[in-house]
Amino acid sequence: MAKRRILAGGIAQESHSFNPVLTGRDSFTITTGTDAVARARATNSTLGGIIDTAEEAGAEVIVPVMFRAQSGGPVEEAVFAEVREAMLGAAKRGDFDAIALPLHGGMLTPSLHDPEGLLIRDLRAIVGAAVPITAAFDLHAHVTPMTLAECDLLAGYLTNPHADQGATGRRAGAAALAMLDGRLEPVLAWAHLPMLTLGNDRTDQEPLQGLQARARAAAESGAVWDASIFNAQQFLDVAGLGQVVMAYGNARSEAAEALVAGLATDLWAARASLIGVYPSLESCLARAIAGTPRPLILGDQGDRVAAGAPGDSTYILHALLKAGAELPAIVPVTDAAAVSACRAAGVGATVTVTLGGRYSTVAPPLTLTGEVISAGEGASLTYEGPAEKGQHASVGPYAVLRVGAIRIVLTAYPYSYIDPNYFRAMGVEPAEQKIVVTRSGYHFTLNYAAIGECITIDTPGMSSYRVSELPFTVARPFYPLDEPEITPEVRLLRRPA
Ligand SMILES: [Zn+2]
Structure with missing residues (x-):
């Protein structure tokens, strides 16, 4: 059998809607091709985790471009366009078996509120439904219905402060390989909550510690294939800002649905306790x-x-x-x-x-x-x-x-x-x-x-975290600026084969 190839790469930056300084090309560390692979291999990064998992399984990773920057204002349109063109160009060449994307998930451009979702949608349009597409996102991603619909499996960091970048990349890489082997047929259960975490949101402290432990236990026991709890970047004035709780079952959804229902209900109930108090x-x-x-x-x-x-x-x-x-x-x-x-x-x-x-x-x-x-x-x-x-x-x-x-x-x-x-x-x-x-x-x-x-x-x-002092408009209503009345609702998504 020919060596399997995974297409990886893309752009990772977390944006802030109210920072007027756009993030330009100069702010990015840019790597390409075999150099990108060599530099990321064995590092605690999402790309590193994808590469390590693939290579351990005897597969090869192709990276057209990887743009990484620290957080800042929205990314200049031309920078995202450059990355998009490079990734779509590589997808059109078609010399790979699956796609695994190390992105952030909380990026903006001046005109786009969900550039990562658009990138995944455009890649899907090129490769079709049969090629697995997975992604590794930061825990602070703004996870949209478009991303969930176009991606076979999305893995988020499980730690804040973030310590599991490599492990998250491994989850995305391993899922792509498992789909290629016919060992995984992801079925997604997910829920969205219109609320922000504002400071008391470390995963080594309650309430998130206990919620993350339940998600992890469900994945480790095999009840679900993978589970993530996304606590969105708080400074994105975009539609649908909030928390996303999600779990993938393997061909069946019952355990994933039950897990997400429980976690979403308890996260919503804990909303007041997620607002931190800080020393002066x-x-x-x-x-x-x-x-x-x-x-x-x-x-x-x-x-x-x-x-x-x-x-x-x-x-x-x-x-x-x-x-x-x-x-x-x-x-x-x-x-x-x-x-x-x-x-x-x-x-x-x-x-x-x-x-x-x-x-x-x-x-x-x-x-x-x-x-x-x-x-x-x-x-x-x-x-x-x-x-x-x-x-x-x-x-x-x-x-x-x-x-x-x-x-x-x-x-x-x-x-x-x-x-x-x-x-x-x-x-x-x-x-x-x-x-x-x-x-x-x-x-x-x-x-x-x-x-x-x-x-x-x-x-x-x-x-x-005094968000009432910020000019949010598009993202509202959300807690704590508003008191939306909701009952957490679990949605199911099974991608067409
Ligand atoms: Zn983060």
């Missing part, structure tokens, strides 16, 4: 000033690049400066003009620059005089992990400005700093600080656990 910036600063045994690693909730915010908030920096600028701290700020000014002056120079507060308007820009202690472009790093351990990334133009004991890490592009090696790549050591600010709400807590105490704090801004 003031209380954390007071603790740091009094002295803590380990650095306080702060997630700036209101300006989480990890949730698609712009990363140029000066809210915490204002507070550190007001406290005297003597607390050793790292604060990252996105500001391309400030980076240029610092790089023009050079390392060792004293400069006065205006920085931040351009898109995040909860605190004004700051004009500061300091010393440029590091600067450059293209610094590369490898994630220390455990989240996305081994993932390669690089930082575009950057400069580090020291003001008192504060290191202001200026970058031309936004980063979420979920791994301490971002700062190390730019010459600053997080473990030596009293305060380190990240632009993440969850994921940093895994990768900084070894060096500090991780705390997400209640700061205002575009990615704050």
